[in-house]
């Protein structure tokens with residue numbers, strides 16, 4: 001208190017409660033007596049003031065100290081620490097998270113996050129997935145770490161929670177910070193910034209960690225193919241990629257020549273120096289393929305197998321997705337990596353054609369068509385089926401137009417280096433512009449299984465992978481090699497039998513494979529039950545064919561009716577035109593005759609008038625009536641008037 005009173009004279013006095021104490025500063029006496037008059041003890045106010053002053057001083061000191069600490073830490077981080085920040089939207093994040101997980105780094109920490117599988121029952125999550133046109137999530141999470149199931153369900157996964165961690169890499173201390181982005185919606189995963197720090201100005205240690213993480217991840221991924229799907233963010237991006245187990249080309253059973261031709265073409269396109277060759281020849285470095293044909297015939301399987309064989313990631317696009325539009329498509333093509341396969345499945349389902357140019361146009365067209373269809377149920381039944389499929393696609397909301405698609409595929413700013421694979425079940429529905437050479441360089445048709453495919457499918461399902469129970473007599477006494485050889489010999493015979501008993505070109509490979517898988521542990525059982533399956537399938541097929549035949553007959557009848565109607569319309573039109581022409585000609589003739597008649601009458605009238613005028617004139621000149629004139633002597637005109645000749649008249653006038 002003494003110290004305070006030394007600084008602020010009068011305050012100490014006021015603290016004692018004496019109003020006289022206020023005389024130490026101007027007006028103090030007056031304020032003191034005022035406060036005393038309203039019953040406030042001035043000493044309390046003074047104490048509060050002093051306390052506030054002390055608190056403010058402490059805060060001031062601390063904030064200056066914090067500023068100092070920040071400056072020091074900035075100095076350290078600028079000069080003595082190296083750091084690398086990776087955002088969770090970047091593929092490198094997956095490398096690092098996977099690396100941390102493999103090396104048990106964050107999971108050993110005192111702070112860790114625990115997740116099970118994403119809650120697929122969460123309505124918000126489902127809504128989000130639907131909104132963005134995503135499939136329900138699979139086991140691989142966005143940090144690239146899959147969750148395995150045990151017998152009871154998904155296991156727990158431990159990852160780094162937000163915060164600071166430390167670990168040692170090659171005996172050196174590394175700090176790590178995991179920070180969640182502040183703003184995110186509840187049903188999205190928040191973006192995360194992962195920062196690694198090492199002491200020292202050299203970033204070599206960090207680069208070494210990142211490179212190790214990259215190599216580890218990519219080597220792990222070799223046994224799988226990365227599938228990226230479009231995510232409708234703004235701007236649109238690709239998902240980080242879900243690894244799918246690699247598929248060998250041998251596992252896709254199709255015409256060997258087609259397979260070889262395709263693979264050779266793709267290898268040729270991808271080989272070093274090919275890009276320069278394209279550019280030297282003034283060609284855009286792009287290659288497109290169309291896989292078309294029946295559903296379940298192996299189009300997607302072949303694409304997966306090709307990607308595995310060529311070591312390329314797949315970027316999947318669904319044109320029928322509700323979020324797909326011209327600018328989205330263009331943005332997605334612009335962000336493709338240099339080498340990849342772009343897979344556009346079921347391109348017919350987007351409802352794109354030249355007439356409508358966009359889904360919206362098509363919708364209107366089909367809507368009006370369907371109104372007409374109500375009037376005539378039989379008409380254009382098969383085509384209607386296809387149109388309904390397109391309409392369904394449009395109802396999903398795709399607004400991609402043909403020009404937008406062509407622009408993305410090979411417009412001036414279009415991406416180079418990719419392989420584009422388009423698949424469709426209905427090649428005939430595609431616009432010619434989309435599949436013209438240059439956009440589609442090779443087409444592969446997928447049909448029902450012929451004998452070669454039937455045998456191949458059989459062998460593929462029952463190949464000796466060690467799991468198959470022995471179907472070779474006396475196998476237990478054989479060596480591994482002998483057993484393998486016997487297995488192959490027997491399989492060859494069984495496959496041949498299977499191929500000969502199943503009718504060729506009747507079933508899709510998927511149907512055949514489905515049957516074989518229902519007997520996957522016993523090829524002989526598959527042959528024993530084959531007749532029953534064939535009977536039921538062929539019966540189904542007969543029914544199907546019967547209904548298709550009826551549909552075709554109905555279509556033929558409708559077409560015939562339509563043709564007749566059109567012919568009748570044409571005849572009526574021609575008749576009508578002819579009649580119209582005749583009437584026109586008649587009218588024209590009448591008009592001409594009328595005009596001619598009028599002209600003649602006019603001429604006649606003019607002639608008469610002229611004659612009359614002449615007569616009039618003569619009359620005036622000669623004074624002779626037309627009757628008398630007739631009596632004149634030709635050439636001489638002996639008498640003119642009153643019996644006087646011209647000569648007499650002249651002589652009279654001369655005299």
Ligand SMILES: Nc1ncnc2c1ncn2[C@@H]1O[C@H](COP(=O)(O)OP(=O)(O)OP(=O)(O)O)[C@@H](O)[C@H]1O
Pocket residue numbers: 251252253254294295296297298299300301302424425446509510511513
């Ligand atoms: N040629 C084939 N060789 C091996 N398996 C095949 C073949 N065709 C189909 N399958 C099998 O049938 C299933 C469906 O095949 P896939 O998805 O490749 O057919 P798709 O032609 O792409 O069908 P969709 O047109 O309906 O997309 C897969 O399980 C696949 O393994």
